[in-house]
Amino acid sequence: MNRPMEDGPRARPDLAAMPDDALLRIDDVLAIVTLSRSAWYAGIRRGQFPRGIALTKRTHVWRADEIRGVIAKRD
Numbered sequence: 001m002n003r004p005m006e007d008g009p010r011a012r013p014d015l016a017a018m019p020d021d022a023l024l025r026i027d028d029v030l031a032i033v034t035l036s037r038s039a040w041y042a043g044i045r046r047g048q049f050p051r052g053i054a055l056t057k058r059t060h061v062w063r064a065d066e067i068r069g070v071i072a073k074r075d
Contacts, residue, residue, distance in 0.1 A: 033067065
């Protein structure tokens with residue numbers, strides 16, 4: 001909640017350099033797949049995208065290999 005304000009757009013993480021079990025938060029996922037937050041969650045509801053792993057009630061993460069799979073299906 002008390003995250004510092006960032007200057008400019010978020011840098012796109014280097015997915016190719018990450019191990020398969022690296023965990024990505026939603027902002028990193030969205031930067032990689034270039035979708036809006038609402039489009040990503042709509043895709044989850046449709047079963048198009050992985051649900052992720054719940055760390056807390058409000059925090060989910062996705063494995064790097066899951067995101068690679070999403071990108072491979074889109075290409």
